[in-house]
Amino acid sequence: MMPTPMLTIENLTLKRRGVAVLDDVSITLARGRSLALIGESGAGKSTLAFAIMGLLRPPEVALQGRLLVGDADVALLSERQLRPLRGSRMGLIFQDATAALNPCFTVLQHVSEPLRRHRRMSASQCQQRAIELLDSVGIADPERRLKAFPHELSGGMQQRVMIAIALACEPELLLADEPTSALDVTIQAQIMTLILERVRALNASVIFVLHDLALASQAADDVAVMYAGQIVETGPAAEVLNAPQHPYTQGLRASAIELGAARLKxxxxxxxxxxxxxxxxRFAPRCVRATEQCATRPALTPRGTRAIACWHA
Ligand SMILES: Nc1ncnc2c1ncn2[C@@H]1O[C@H](COP(=O)(O)OP(=O)(O)OP(=O)(O)O)[C@@H](O)[C@H]1O
Ligand SMILES: [Mg+2]
Structure with missing residues (x-):
């Protein structure tokens, strides 16, 4: 029998005030695998990540389709049933640690919170575990750092603290929404390497939201390219990003190469x-290959190792 995937999303449509922000999205993520979501600003990448965490639910939004974490349907669970999932089986890393960390709480208070809540650890157990966690995310002299407030830490250090919080309860699924884009280029690679190393150590599954195509093909097994709330192309990251077949992915890649040459196109x-x-x-108005056929929506259709939603791929 096939093991239950970590994440199964089937024909998920998410509407805000009647408008489909996610439209018929399907994704399967096996245990221990990594997936990069890429696409332009507004494509719905963060919306998808928040929906997976159970942070976007009715009545705030309308949901259709299925969204299973393991075999738990996030759309059907009560808030009370969701709580043990969030921060325990699932961890979330945001782009901006400064906004995510509370300026009034110390590092110890931040890292202890999920340990107390989900693992019922005592104060001394929390302290011991916090030191281990800070050490595992590369924070030197962790005992001294426990008493620090967020503003006393550099941006890279704050991001490491947020990673420690997300990993505190050893999640099975980690969602990392542009985890390095607020950091200096020199620190970005270190933080990505750290996340990948910790995720592998836990054999967790991970979804990265990235806008850097080169990074996506290095960091993730698979990629899902989103355009205007839909997945247009998905498959093994290196294959899709080196030889894209959907006109939108081809356009993204061409502009990334131009960007590499320091010319924005x-x-x-x-x-x-x-x-x-x-x-x-939805891409037809911008597509050089668009024909009359494109007035009918192309389904995401399997082709070899990947799936593409295009009549002319
Ligand atoms: N709180 C909100 N209320 C109304 N519309 C929203 C809200 N948050 C996002 N949207 C809309 O939903 C769509 C998807 O937004 P989302 O933030 O998921 O995109 P994204 O792919 O993460 O973009 P970015 O790369 O800029 O982070 C956008 O059209 C956005 O304007
Ligand atoms: Mg986003």
Whole structure:
């Protein structure tokens, strides 16, 4: 029998005030695998990550389809049933540690919170475990750092603390939403390496939200390319990003290469507003290969190792 995937998303549609911010999204993530979500600003990457954490639920949004973490349906669980999932079986790392950490709490208070809540650890157990965790995320002299407040730490150090919090209860699924984009380029690689190392040590599954294609192909097994709330191409990261087949992924890659040459050449046109989306392929208005057929929506169709939603791939 096939083991239950870590995450199973089937035909998930998420609407805010009647507008589909996620439209018919399907993703499967096996245990121990990593997936990178990429796509332009507004594609719905963070929305998907928050929905997986159970942070976007009715009545705030309307949900259709299935969203299973293990075999628990996040859309059907009560807030009370969700609590042990969040921060324990699932961990979340945000882009901006400064905003995520509370300026009034010390490092020890931050790291202890999930340990007390989910593991019912005593104060001395929390302190011991916090020292181990800080050490594991590369914070030197962890005992002394326990008493520090967030503003006393550098940006890279704050990000390490947030990683320690997310990993405190050894989650099975980690969501990392642009975990390094607020950091200096020199520190970005260190932090990515750290996350990957810790995730492997826990044999956890991970979803990265990234806008750096090169980073995505290095860091993730698989990639899902999102455009305007839909997945347009998905498959093994190195394959999809080195030889993209969907015109949108090809455009992203071309602009990334141009960016590498320090010349910005973004894909022509802009993402249509969600309330005035074309009925067929959402990328058609910007696509050089668009034909009449594209007025009908192309389904995400398996082709070899990947799946593509395009009539002309
Ligand atoms: N709180 C909100 N209320 C209303 N609309 C929202 C809200 N948050 C996001 N949206 C809309 O949902 C869509 C998807 O946003 P989301 O933040 O998921 O995109 P993203 O892919 O993470 O973009 P970025 O790369 O900029 O982080 C956008 O059109 C955005 O304007
Ligand atoms: Mg985002």
């Amino acid at each position: 973004p894909i022509a046109g802009v993402v249509p507003s969600l309330s005035s989306m074309p009925g067929g392929c």
